[in-house]
Amino acid sequence: MRLTNKTAIVTGGAAGIGAATAELFAKEGATVFIWDTDMAGASLAEACRKQQLDVHFMQVSVADKAAVEAATAKVKELKGRIDILINNAGITRDKTLLKMQEEDWDKVLAVNLTGVFNCTQAVAHHMKEQQYGRIVSASSNVGLRGNYGQTNYVASKSAIIGMTKVWALELGRFGITANCIAPGFIETKMTDSIPEEVKQKMVPLIPAGHWGKPIDIAYGYLYLASDEAAYVNGICLTIDGGSAR
Numbered sequence: 001m002r003l004t005n006k007t008a009i010v011t012g013g014a015a016g017i018g019a020a021t022a023e024l025f026a027k028e029g030a031t032v033f034i035w036d037t038d039m040a041g042a043s044l045a046e047a048c049r050k051q052q053l054d055v056h057f058m059q060v061s062v063a064d065k066a067a068v069e070a071a072t073a074k075v076k077e078l079k080g081r082i083d084i085l086i087n088n089a090g091i092t093r094d095k096t097l098l099k100m101q102e103e104d105w106d107k108v109l110a111v112n113l114t115g116v117f118n119c120t121q122a123v124a125h126h127m128k129e130q131q132y133g134r135i136v137s138a139s140s141n142v143g144l145r146g147n148y149g150q151t152n153y154v155a156s157k158s159a160i161i162g163m164t165k166v167w168a169l170e171l172g173r174f175g176i177t178a179n180c181i182a183p184g185f186i187e188t189k190m191t192d193s194i195p196e197e198v199k200q201k202m203v204p205l206i207p208a209g210h211w212g213k214p215i216d217i218a219y220g221y222l223y224l225a226s227d228e229a230a231y232v233n234g235i236c237l238t239i240d241g242g243s244a245r
């Protein structure tokens with residue numbers, strides 16, 4: 001067990017990559033708090049507890065600073081410490097530049113960028129006090145290479161790589177590491193709306209020969225959240241089956 005006695009927050013843990021991560025971390029011995037807007041997280045946490053996994057749900061929007069601060073205080077009150085933050089919540093509102101509305105821009109940036117800032121700032125104070133912390137955020141391989149129709153999403157995912165490097169510099173001396181992951185094509189609710197024939201056309205671009213699963217990313221989060229990754233700081237780990245860029 002690699003996360004025994006650790007307290008972890010997984011944002012966007014009600015579905016997809018976050019749900020796989022919450023379950024994996026709990027199997028590795030952590031107490032996990034799922035922060036999500038979707039109440040599906042409550043049933044997931046309940047199902048996990050039936051399997052003796054210590055998973056809890058809090059209905060929190062990462063875009064709401066006051067709610068994030070209140071949830072942080074609650075986790076601290078319940079467990080006394082916060083060891084791991086997985087900034088995983090994310091949304092898309094895809095449109096080409098010429099069609100993108102201000103609302104599409106604002107919504108994606110509020111969740112994917114301000115949300116990551118809100119959660120990291122709230123927990124970093126406690127991690128500094130403890131002189132220990134692991135912050136891992138979801139970027140994307142499109143944050144490295146761009147993608148058609150995703151000005152807002154790519155802006156947020158590139159910014160996460162930059163913020164991660166800043167936090168590595170600022171927080172490293174407090175025993176805190178900050179890293180991010182750049183997933184490739186992963187089968188989740190987020191990518192469900194892509195038509196099947198388009199998904200199939202993407203397969204030849206992936207040397208692994210198939211789309212990734214949520215657990216492929218969860219294992220990356222696990223490594224970067226573990227004590228074994230103590231000397232890894234400020235990186236963006238691409239997990240994409242070797243997709244052509």
Ligand SMILES: NC(=O)c1ccc[n+]([C@@H]2O[C@H](COP(=O)([O-])OP(=O)(O)OC[C@H]3O[C@@H](n4cnc5c(N)ncnc54)[C@H](O)[C@@H]3O)[C@@H](O)[C@H]2O)c1
Binds near residue numbers: 062
């Ligand atoms: N699926 C992919 O191919 C892929 C590729 C690269 C990066 N990513 C990133 O990985 C992360 C997880 O993606 P996924 O595919 O599992 O997505 P998903 O849509 O399956 O799950 C995202 C979760 O985030 C939650 N969420 C949305 N807004 C929220 C908010 N304001 N506050 C709290 N929770 C909120 C949703 O309710 C949902 O449970 C995202 O940051 C995404 O951008 C995904």
